[in-house]
Amino acid sequence: MKSFFSALTLVILGVIAFYMSGLMGSGTSIIEGAPKYLAINYIGAFSVILMGFYMLIIKKNMIKMVLGISMVNMGIILLIISIGYGSTFQVTGVGISSQYSIIKLLTIIFIIMGVCVTALALAMGIKIYEEHGVKSADKARRIKE
Amino acid sequence: MMDYSTLSRIIIPYAVDSLSILFALVISFIFFLYFIYSVIYKLHEKLGGKFYALLMIIYVSSIGFVFSMNFFSMFIFLEVMSFSSVLLIARQALKKGYLESAFKHLVLSFLGSSFILIGIIIIYYQFCTLDMVYISDNLSTRENFTAITVFSLALLVSGYLVKANLLPCNTLIKDSYSNVLSSTAIILSILMNITGIYALVRILYTIFHVMDIVPVNYLIIFLGIITMVTGIFMAFTQYDLKKLLAFISVSQIGYTLAAIGVGSYSCVQGGMYHIISGAIFMALLFLCASLIYFKTGTTNLKILRGIGTRMPYTASLFIIGTLAACGIPPFGSFVSKYLIYKSAFDRGYYIIIVIGIFCSIMTLLLLLRVIELFFIGELHESLKDVQKLPKSVFCLGEY
Numbered sequence: 118m119k120s121f122f123s124a125l126t127l128v129i130l131g132v133i134a135f136y137m138s139g140l141m142g143s144g145t146s147i148i149e150g151a152p153k154y155l156a157i158n159y160i161g162a163f164s165v166i167l168m169g170f171y172m173l174i175i176k177k178n179m180i181k182m183v184l185g186i187s188m189v190n191m192g193i194i195l196l197i198i199s200i201g202y203g204s205t206f207q208v209t210g211v212g213i214s215s216q217y218s219i220i221k222l223l224t225i226i227f228i229i230m231g232v233c234v235t236a237l238a239l240a241m242g243i244k245i246y247e248e249h250g251v252k253s254a255d256k257a258r259r260i261k262e
Numbered sequence: 263m264m265d266y267s268t269l270s271r272i273i274i275p276y277a278v279d280s281l282s283i284l285f286a287l288v289i290s291f292i293f294f295l296y297f298i299y300s301v302i303y304k305l306h307e308k309l310g311g312k313f314y315a316l317l318m319i320i321y322v323s324s325i326g327f328v329f330s331m332n333f334f335s336m337f338i339f340l341e342v343m344s345f346s347s348v349l350l351i352a353r354q355a356l357k358k359g360y361l362e363s364a365f366k367h368l369v370l371s372f373l374g375s376s377f378i379l380i381g382i383i384i385i386y387y388q389f390c391t392l393d394m395v396y397i398s399d400n401l402s403t404r405e406n407f408t409a410i411t412v413f414s415l416a417l418l419v420s421g422y423l424v425k426a427n428l429l430p431c432n433t434l435i436k437d438s439y440s441n442v443l444s445s446t447a448i449i450l451s452i453l454m455n456i457t458g459i460y461a462l463v464r465i466l467y468t469i470f471h472v473m474d475i476v477p478v479n480y481l482i483i484f485l486g487i488i489t490m491v492t493g494i495f496m497a498f499t500q501y502d503l504k505k506l507l508a509f510i511s512v513s514q515i516g517y518t519l520a521a522i523g524v525g526s527y528s529c530v531q532g533g534m535y536h537i538i539s540g541a542i543f544m545a546l547l548f549l550c551a552s553l554i555y556f557k558t559g560t561t562n563l564k565i566l567r568g569i570g571t572r573m574p575y576t577a578s579l580f581i582i583g584t585l586a587a588c589g590i591p592p593f594g595s596f597v598s599k600y601l602i603y604k605s606a607f608d609r610g611y612y613i614i615i616v617i618g619i620f621c622s623i624m625t626l627l628l629l630l631r632v633i634e635l636f637f638i639g640e641l642h643e644s645l646k647d648v649q650k651l652p653k654s655v656f657c658l659g660e661y
Contacts, residue, residue, distance in 0.1 A: 137413050141387060166380070173369065182369060189376050196380065200387045223334070227379070230341055234372055237345075241352060241365045248361065 123174045127167060134163040158199035165192030177253045179242035186238055190231030197224050275393065277331040281468075284534055285328045285460045288541050289453065293321050295545055296449050303556060316350045317446075319343075320453070327457055333382045333392040340378070340457070344371045344425065347450045354446065370424065377421030384414040398469045415470050419462065426458020427451060427512070428489055428519065448508060448548050455515045456537060463522055463530070473525040479611075486520025487617050489513065494624045503551045503561040503632070507544070510587065510628070513621055514540045520614050521602045529609070532601030539594035543586035550580045563635055570636035577636045584629040588622050 142156025169192055172185030197220060245251075278286075300314075320343055327339035348371060352364040382392065388410055389397050400406050462482075472478050493513025500506040514536070521533030553576050554569060555561050570577035586593040589600075599618065606614040 133413065137384075137410060140408075140410055141384075166376075170373075173373065179365065186369070186372055189372075193376060193379055193383070196383050200383060223383075226338065230345075233345065234368070237348070237352075238365065238368055238372075241361055241368065244356065245361050245365065 120175055127171055127174065130170070131163070131167050134167065135160060138163055159196070162192050162196040162199060165189075165195060168192075179245065179253070180239075183235060183238045183242060187231065187235045190227065190235070194224055194227055194231075197227065274335050275331045275395075276326075276329045276335075278329060281460070281463060281534075282328045284538075285456060286325055288456060288538055289321070289324050289328065292449060292452065292541055292545055293317075295549070299549060299552070310353075312353070313350070313446075316346045316353075319346045320350070320450070324453060324457055328460060331394045333385065333394065336461070337375075337378060337382055340425070340461075341375055343457070344375065344454075347454070350450070351447060374421045374424035377417050377424065379421075381414040381417030381421060384410055384417070388414070394464075394469055398471070401469065402471055411470075415465070415472070418465055422458050422461045422465070423485070426454050426461075426515075428455070428458060428485070428515065448504060448511075449545075451508060452511060452541065452544060452548075455511070456541070459515065459518055459522070459537065462519075466522070467530070473522075479523050479525050482523030483520050483611060483614060484523075486516045486518070486523055487613065488516075489519055490516030490617060490621045494621050494628070497628055498624075501563050503554070503563055503566065504548075506563075506628070506632070507547050507551055510547075510625060511540075511544045513625070514544065514587070516621075517599065517602060517618060520618070521606075524602075524606050524609050524611055524614070526605050526609055529602060529605035532598050532605060535601060536595065536598035539586070539598050543583050543593070543595060546579060547583040547587070550576050550583065563632065567635050568637070568641035570633075571641065577633070580636070581633055584626070584633060587629060588626040 138159030139156045141159050166189055169185045169188030169190075172181055172188060176182055176185065200220070296317075300317075323339045323342040323346070327336055327343060330336045330339060348364060348368045351367055352361065355361050355364040385397065386392055388408070389400060391397070401411070466473055466478075466482070490513045493509050493511075493516060497506050497509035497513070500509065518533040518536050518540070521529050521536065524530075551561060554566065554573065557573065558566065558569065560566065586595050589596045599622070603615045603618060606612070
């Protein structure tokens with residue numbers, strides 16, 4: 118029952134996300150010169166993110182959950198890159214492309230953060246496995262109580 | 263010299279307005295009390311020197327979160343804060359063998375932050391900047407409000423709700439915080455609640471300007487009321503003093519959330535004042551519970567029967583905290599609750615008044631049961647050799 122509701126939530130989120138990626142592909146930015154690209158970029162990025170959420174919510178094995186965390190990160194980085202790709206927007210009077218620099222900054226920082234979270238989660242999973250001898254998050258809780 | 267809109271695309275601005283300075287003062291006050299407490303009880307001997315380093319990082323990043331006027335820096339500070347609080351919880355959980363609660367906390371906080379991040383990226387897609395002042399100027403008229411803006415707003419609000427342990431996750435606070443050692447985890451949970459409320463006010467009122475739309479008002483009021491009621495009912499099932507207080511603190515945050523939903527100036531004023539008074543009396547109650555824990559080594563209410571005869575000053579301070587939590591007139595929370603009820607009455611949202619008074623009475627019942635346990639009944643055998651506290655502790659009780 119619980120996993121049914123989780124799956125339902127994921128399906129609704131997926132429908133909304135694909136609808137939004139269609140809108141984003143048609144380009145509704147208010148800035149002139151902002152990129153207008155095909156929806157296929159955004160559809161791909163949202164698919165990877167939703168697969169990550171599926172692994173994170175439905176799977177019980179902690180290693181698979183860590184893989185899900187890593188997958189969500191990859192999807193988010195894809196989303197950032199497809200937004201920043203090929204922009205012609207320039208900051209007047211400064212001489213650097215602000216969009217490029219901010220996208221670079223965001224991508225690098227989110228890669229680092231994702232690696233930190235994944236490493237910490239993996240370390241915790243290994244410690245729990247050493248302690249309880251199970252890989253499943255549910256069984257580890259049951260032993261405690 | 264460039265104008266602000268050009269400059270703000272390059273630099274990352276910070277601003278101190280009346281909203282952020284209020285939250286910064288509340289956070290500093292809580293940390294000030296907690297540092298005094300940890301020095302008196304020599305927590306560094308129990309938890310190691312890295313404990314203070316992590317606590318300082320959390321303090322600095324929460325102050326930075328409150329003052330930043332850019333979605334990017336706000337997200338970075340939030341992530342630093344939640345990451346170091348996960349580390350702090352994991353360090354303590356490792357010693358007690360409850361590491362899976364820290365794992366759960368990490369996964370939840372990652373879910374919240376990924377929602378916030380997708381929302382931020384979609385805002386960036388629409389405006390090509392992350393500066394809040396620029397976005398707020400462009401969204402002040404409804405013509406730039408597209409379906410994509412609504413999607414990003416929904417992602418941001420749900421992300422901050424998950425991150426702050428509010429509605430969908432407020433029952434998980436029992437697992438993720440209260441298993442591990444005492445006061446640190448509880449202070450962290452209050453801190454996450456306060457920063458979540460700050461982000462909601464900042465996003466809903468000053469960036470997206472959506473609080474004059476009636477369905478949004480009803481949505482936020484609904485979230486607040488459910489948070490209040492579930493918090494107080496979950497508290498009734500607990501036999502552990504710290505878990506009980508954690509759920510009462512969740513239900514007090516629900517008052518502020520409902521007050522934000524009303525959308526009038528005086529009601530937000532009442533909600534902000536309730537954050538200040540709530541932080542004070544919840545800190546008092548939690549520190550009393552921690553004193554009892556340090557003297558007796560347990561917070562199980564079945565064992566703590568009759569402890570009030572051994573620790574009379576602590577129990578008296580607990581009574582003061584109880585009266586404040588229920589909004590009895592001389593205390594600050596009476597004023598804040600009265601402000602919330604009065605402005606909700608003016609706007610016609612009577613449901614807040616009914617549920618709010620109901621939850622106050624339930625809180626009084628719950629805490630009176632605890633006080634009755636403290637003072638009436640036989641002293642438990644394991645508590646016979648409990649000594650009275652040193653005088654220096656009571657500087658904490660005098661605020």
